[in-house]
Amino acid sequence: MADFERFRILLEEERGRKLALLPALRADISAANAARQDSNVDDEHDPEGATIAFELSQASALLNQSSAGLAEVEAALHRISDGTYGVCAVCGGPIAEGRLEARAWTLYCIEHSGAGRRHGR
Template sequence: MNKPALSPSEEAAIRELLDADRQKTSARVAMLGSDRDEIVKSAALTSPDDEHDPEGTSTAFERAHIQALLDQGLEHLDDLDLAYERLRDGSYGICAGCGQRIAIERLMILPAVKTCVACASKRR
């Protein structure tokens, strides 16, 4: 890699986006964890026959749904950590698939992204 993928101003903007995304995602993970804990606690207070609420949604389904959202949030936090690492080591903005630069517009929309549009399209 001869030339950095980002200018200093682009790197500063990306760092701000990553920081904002981390704060938002961390808050969401905390909220989902709290929601999951409340579901588990309330389910422990009811008998197994009372597993369904009046509208028919099972607590098990709600718990699984919240857990899936929580897992996605935690995975996104991991992706953000990897993006910070790439910023530090100078590989940020370089596609993990083809080694070409990722368009700054794509990075500004999805700051934790690892692939360019062409490589992302190939995976679909």
């Protein structure tokens, strides 16, 4: 049986990192939007406009990824609280401690690790 308190601490640290990152990403998006609005040029034909569009796209993708990661971490913390942490969502078997050390928020044992990609997670 895994030491769930250790994983709770790891997950809380990861949640803290993600929560600290989100405001910076939102600020980057706001800055890119402001730069885009201040520019009266066509993004498609202006090299600076393309840079702004790229930065906006990149920051938006990172924000979405970080928000999704935060949701996964919070769901894992909830599973610790309700006693279902460390149990594979596919087979109901235990998730190896080494796998939990690598991805403390995982829902799947190593055998079913591709299940999330097949189900859009």
